[in-house]
Each structure stands twice: as C-alpha cells, then as structure tokens.
Amino acid sequence: MTDLTLQQNAGTPPKLVVSGLHKTYGATVALHPTDLTLRSGEFMTLLGPSGSGKTTLLMMVAGLLQADGGELSIDGHKATYAPPWERGIGMVFQNYALFPHLTVFENIAFPLRMRRMPEAEIRREVARVLEIVQLPHTAQRQPRALSGGQQQRIALARCFVFKPSFILMDEPLGALDKKLRDQLQLEIKHLHKSLGITILYVTHDQEEALTMSDRICLMNGGRIEQLGTPAELYFEPATVFAADFLGESNFLEGKVRSNSPDGLVIDAVGGAISGAGNFAAGSAVKVMVRPESVRAALKPVEGWNAVPGTVRETIFVGGVTRHYIELAEGGTVVALELTDRRTQPADPGREVFATWPVSATVVLAAEKGKMP
C-alpha cells in the first residue's frame, strides 16, 4: 500500500505531508530523510524504541524544531518554515504542566483569552470541554487539588478548547499508572472519533499503539521501519525488528530449500517448514510465528507445520496457558492457548509437536548480527 492510495476522496488534501524531512546532531542522525502522509481524521502513532526519532519528527511537525532539510505541508499549505502558532496545531505532552496558580477554569480559558474571545463565549466553551473530559465539578479548583489523571484530562481539555483539527501528542499518558492509562487511552480514542480530529501520537508502548491507532508508523534508528494498520504490522511484519517489537514472536532460523508456485519450503530445526515469500533457494531466513498460533499437540496436525519437542514448562496465566516447548534441535517455542478452550493436556516432560497453520507462518529475511 503506498501513501498515494491512502489519500482521501478527491478534494480533501491530506492533513500532513512530510517529504524528505531530516535532522542531524553532530555525528548523530536523529532522522534520516523521511516521507510520511497523514489523512485528514486519521489517528497515527509514531512507535519505536528510545532514540528512534519519534520526538524529532513530531517537534518538526509542531514547528518547535528546525529541520536540516525537506518540506512539510499541512492541509495542502506549505508549512516548512511557519512558526508553531501559525500551524493551528494543538499539543499535549507528557509533562504539559498546567499553570499552578490558575484555576482549572482559567487554565482551559487561557488559549481562548489569548485569542481575545468574548467572556460569555469563553464560559460556554470551557463548560463544553469540561463536559467532554467529564470534570465539570473541578472548574474552580487549583491543579494541585487534582489527581495526575485528572490533570492530564484538563491538559486535553485545554487543547480541545480552541478546536484544533490536528493534535500532536507526545507520550501524554506516560506518567500515569496502568489502569488510568487504559481508561484515558479509550477516552482519547473516542474523542478522536467523535470530534473528527487528526492525531499524531508518540509512544514507545506497543500495546498503546495497537489499541489506539488507525495506522502505526514504526520507527527504528531514525527511519520508518514499517507503516501500516495495527493488524498489518502484527500479522504481516516486514522485518525481524517489526516482528520483535510488536507482540510476542517465536523465531526459528532457516534456509530456503525451494521456492515454487506452491510456496516456500524452508529447512529449519531439522525439518521442513512451509511458508510464503519472495526468497530465492539458499537464502538465510527467519521463520516467525506468534505464540497464539502454535498448539502443543500430541501428533502433527494435517497440513500444518510441526516441529517435535518436549514441554518444559506449562504456566497458567488466568485466561491463557503458556507452554514452553523445547525443540529436539535446540531452541524453544512458546504456545499460548485460551485456558477454557484447552483440549489437550501438555504437562511438563511430555513429548509433543509444536504445530501451527502454514498461513500463520511469516518468513523474514535474516538480519545479520541480530538474533532476538
């Protein structure tokens, strides 16, 4: 899928087009020349490990960091050199401190006062966004009389109040505990849908990215590693890095024996594994399969891939059970199954087959010098 196919109905320009934007600090390339297009109304997440260039890209879109080169446009207008306040973008950051000496009401009213909105309208708009974040009763409180989660909701309200059509968020939930984070993730997602805003969101938390995004832009070493929907990245990772970063993966090293119209046959862990992909015979590959696709079975399943091994450990984790299967040829495969759907006992010491559908087999180019 190319960016061009993602552009919306004729007439609606993309919200953001980034072309060849790049940034270097001394010997460190923070962002290699990068192209990226955001559709209007899209929720896109920049996901990646620390130092992969997420914040650098976001800050350049915000206008808070000058690029070394490249261009960007917002709503079809060139904005490469526009100052932040002319870009019409809302921002919510992890430590987007509220003004401690102002009430919640005045904090939210602040951007409207800057825009010289009449008082009656300010009251109406602040009340509106306080309803949206479900904190109307806090209007006269000082920020310090609010919990961390409430403060972050007020920061969201302050961003929503001037009705930006495009919002940048950099780890806005990073400082919150897991329960609050889960709750606010859903709230932001619902607000995004109901208000029709475009959001560019930064996180290094893969679960958060999978939960919230229309598309995920996975970054690695200052480059886009893969761009796609959460399901595309999860089920069709393009590289070992992508497979390893999103979700849990089993990897088996192998070498392509043959490539025919029926698919690939790969020599791995002492047997033959079937898969699909564009690899020549002799190529070094990594076979990847998600734990939830693997069964610990007493005999091979017809038409599925199967490798023999021994159950080393079976761990009950509430709704799911994890089986650690030590392969006869070395290495371990994890099989994950729903506890209440468990049909075959797989007790420690039992000889089993780690078996999975050919369609769940992902074949990736082996990356030199890296074994997850």
Ligand SMILES: Nc1ncnc2c1ncn2[C@@H]1O[C@H](COP(=O)(O)OP(=O)(O)OP(=O)(O)O)[C@@H](O)[C@H]1O
């Ligand atoms: N002001 C700076 N001076 C020197 N190097 C910088 C500066 N800002 C960023 N870098 C470097 O650029 C690279 C990309 O940094 P960036 O902050 O964009 O990464 P990130 O993916 O947002 O990471 P994190 O999740 O830790 O915030 C890193 O190697 C970082 O050390």
